[in-house]
Amino acid sequence: MTTFDPAAIRHHFPALAQTDDHGQPLIFFDGPGGTQVPDAVIAAMSDYLTRRNANTHAPFTTSQRSDATLSAAHHALADLLNAPSPDEIVFGPNMTTLTFALSRALARTWQPGDEVIVTRLDHDANIAPWLALAEQGIVIRWLDFDPADCTLRLDQLADLLNKRTRLLAVGGASNAVGTINPLAEMARQAHEAGALMFVDAVHLAPHAAIDVQAIGCDFLACSVYKFYGPHVGALWGRYDLLDRLPAYKVRPSDPQPPGKWMTGTQNHEGLAGAVAAVDYLAGVGETYGTAFAAAFPGFAGRRLHLKTGLDAIAAFERDLFTQLLDGLDAIPGARVYGITDRQRLAERTPTAAIRLGDAGSGGRWHPLDLCARLGRHGIASYAGHMYALAVIERLGPLEEGGVLRIGLSHYNTAAEVDTLLNLFEDLG
Numbered sequence: 001m002t003t004f005d006p007a008a009i010r011h012h013f014p015a016l017a018q019t020d021d022h023g024q025p026l027i028f029f030d031g032p033g034g035t036q037v038p039d040a041v042i043a044a045m046s047d048y049l050t051r052r053n054a055n056t057h058a059p060f061t062t063s064q065r066s067d068a069t070l071s072a073a074h075h076a077l078a079d080l081l082n083a084p085s086p087d088e089i090v091f092g093p094n095m096t097t098l099t100f101a102l103s104r105a106l107a108r109t110w111q112p113g114d115e116v117i118v119t120r121l122d123h124d125a126n127i128a129p130w131l132a133l134a135e136q137g138i139v140i141r142w143l144d145f146d147p148a149d150c151t152l153r154l155d156q157l158a159d160l161l162n163k164r165t166r167l168l169a170v171g172g173a174s175n176a177v178g179t180i181n182p183l184a185e186m187a188r189q190a191h192e193a194g195a196l197m198f199v200d201a202v203h204l205a206p207h208a209a210i211d212v213q214a215i216g217c218d219f220l221a222c223s224v225y226k227f228y229g230p231h232v233g234a235l236w237g238r239y240d241l242l243d244r245l246p247a248y249k250v251r252p253s254d255p256q257p258p259g260k261w262m263t264g265t266q267n268h269e270g271l272a273g274a275v276a277a278v279d280y281l282a283g284v285g286e287t288y289g290t291a292f293a294a295a296f297p298g299f300a301g302r303r304l305h306l307k308t309g310l311d312a313i314a315a316f317e318r319d320l321f322t323q324l325l326d327g328l329d330a331i332p333g334a335r336v337y338g339i340t341d342r343q344r345l346a347e348r349t350p351t352a353a354i355r356l357g358d359a360g361s362g363g364r365w366h367p368l369d370l371c372a373r374l375g376r377h378g379i380a381s382y383a384g385h386m387y388a389l390a391v392i393e394r395l396g397p398l399e400e401g402g403v404l405r406i407g408l409s410h411y412n413t414a415a416e417v418d419t420l421l422n423l424f425e426d427l428g
């Protein structure tokens with residue numbers, strides 16, 4: 001185990017101390033759907049609405065404070081993603097909306113017959129915005145994954161890339177089966193073919209330090225509500241591309257990035273919370289990340305603390321995930337999709353897609369029933385396809401209700417995992 005202290009971590013999250021209406025403690029294994037927030041995030045949002053609430057760009061106190069809040073949010077996300085400039089961070093309501101906006105803008109520069117590659121391992125938010133372009137003659141090609149360990153078939157990527165490929169759209173990590181994709185290698189291959197690369201980092205962001213410069217991608221989107229913040233989406237793009245591309249915008253709005261991409265008035269209180277969420281993660285690094293600092297020469301201040309914080313979180317979550325896998329191994333008929341080799345856990349997030357029961361028939365326990373049963377025990381989880389439609393279709397059990405998803409977060413404990421495993425044993 002790491003020196004990570006879950007009790008001290010949990011102390012920051014008021015929601016974790018709740019019970020249900022019968023006094024039963026609540027257990028949150030729904031992090032991939034959305035995480036709970038630390039008190040600093042709640043305080044920042046409340047402070048925004050109390051002291052800073054206004055529209056932007058006006059010469060009075062609350063408006064100036066709002067301007068400062070937005071500026072702080074651009075800097076915070078730039079630090080989180082190691083973006084060269086805060087002007088490369090675009091905010092919006094969520095990743096899906098930002099991705100549709102980007103796909104439409106990119107398509108204004110493409111010709112019928114141009115190609116986009118999507119993967120079967122992705123959430124539909126990184127498929128449907130590209131599929132929609134087929135209407136205007138863009139050809140969509142699919143990169144498959146190996147159902148045995150749910151890793152992308154990189155060996156097939158070279159065959160899909162060609163001189164008509166304009167973009168490779170890939171997830172940082174699968175929100176269904178947890179696989180972390182080899183992004184830097186994929187960006188290298190995409191660029192070699194003259195294509196751009198878009199990354200959906202929504203599921204990766206809470207579990208790993210993201211570095212857009214090290215990945216070498218062109219765009220990367222994430223959602224703050226998945227990493228302990230409020231419901232806000234963020235898109236990073238290379239400045240030259242954000243500058244050059246024709247965004248859909250109103251005429252009076254800023255013609256430069258990032259303003260030209262940020263349609264309408266933003267969720268200011270959400271952006272105040274986003275700053276606090278990033279600062280929270282940096283605080284984890286300051287407290288628990290010292291042992292990881294040597295891996296990041298050249299980084300200092302918040303950028304360093306974010307990297308070490310997320311490394312500390314990942315190390316803790318891997319220990320917890322090992323406990324979950326070991327426990328599931330001992331339950332006859334339990335099946336976990338994706339990478340389960342304990343030596344390869346760095347290639348995945350602690351998000352398990354599970355079937356329980358008679359493996360031969362695809363699982364005796366219908367995932368939705370299982371999910372509802374867990375809910376009655378105060379345990380939050382998800383079941384079905386979780387919008388990772390292509391993944392579950394490819395794996396097979398969609399007609400039988402998909403999978404049960406247990407997503408571990410750094411605020412979960414070994415005792416909570418034991419509670420889940422004991423329930424599974426009783427059912428198994």
Ligand SMILES: Cc1ncc(COP(=O)(O)O)c(C=O)c1O
Pocket residue numbers: 032033093094095096097123125126171173174175200201202203222223233
């Ligand atoms: C991997 C992944 N991509 C995209 C999304 C969509 O994110 P948003 O709700 O911000 O549009 C989700 C949401 O669950 C996700 O898990």
